[in-house]
Amino acid sequence: MWYPPKVTQAPSEPISKEEAKRQCSVLHDDDDALFDALIAAARDYVERYCNTPLATQTIELKCDAFCDFDRLPLAPVQSVTSIAYVATDGTEATVAPGDFEGRFDGLEASIIPAYGKQWPVPRNGSRITLTAVVGYQPMPPSIKHAMLLWIADAYEQRESKEVPGWSAFDALLCNHRRGA
Known part of the structure; x- marks a missing residue:
């Protein structure tokens, strides 16, 4: 039986801030802190969705x-x-x-x-x-592209947009819920 993993050397983000800003057509530095958070959130979301570590x-x-x-x-x-x-x-x-x-x-x-x-x-x-x-070395282009799409969508839809029965809030937290 395996027990939950412990990260002893944290990963570096697989997408740079410049790549994320280019995907969103952002030329200013006003949202740099937001892009840092979105990149980390995208990696975390995709790792949990795929159930695999992405970055080394x-x-x-x-x-x-x-x-x-x-x-x-x-x-x-x-x-x-x-x-x-x-x-x-x-x-x-x-x-x-x-x-x-x-x-x-x-x-x-x-x-x-x-x-x-x-x-x-x-x-x-x-x-x-x-x-x-x-982790991947190098990361598959399809995963990187999916992360960039997620970042662009999260940047454009910074408010929790309600989709019938599903919201950005639900999407971010679904992999963290524990069954009853």
Whole structure:
């Protein structure tokens, strides 16, 4: 079982303020703070919509067993920084980089033992910590274009425009709601 990821190195925004302003045909600097906020909101919205990290960032994930590595909960994965666990004697340990192999196939990612190797035995009840670099490098043009469209729409419709049964307020918060 995987637990929620912790971002240890925040992403840089994949769209510059200049790109966003050009998309909106804005030539002045009066709304620069607004564009910074819209860029961050667009990235957050698209990451939650696609359920994948967009910009390069370092994350820390914890799981209960090495068998969880058969399918990582986040992708795309660029690289693995470390795999740490608690050994059966209670000491902190890491898996040597040569003892595992990453299989990072786009939105499907897994980590397997290297040929002739096997996963170590962790202490019962402890968690395994995977530190990895995730996100697109480079970002697909279609995602970048979708973000620019979202920014332009949000800039033009700065007020919460009501669509039958749906508003900008609803769209921004739908991915943050917790079921009853």
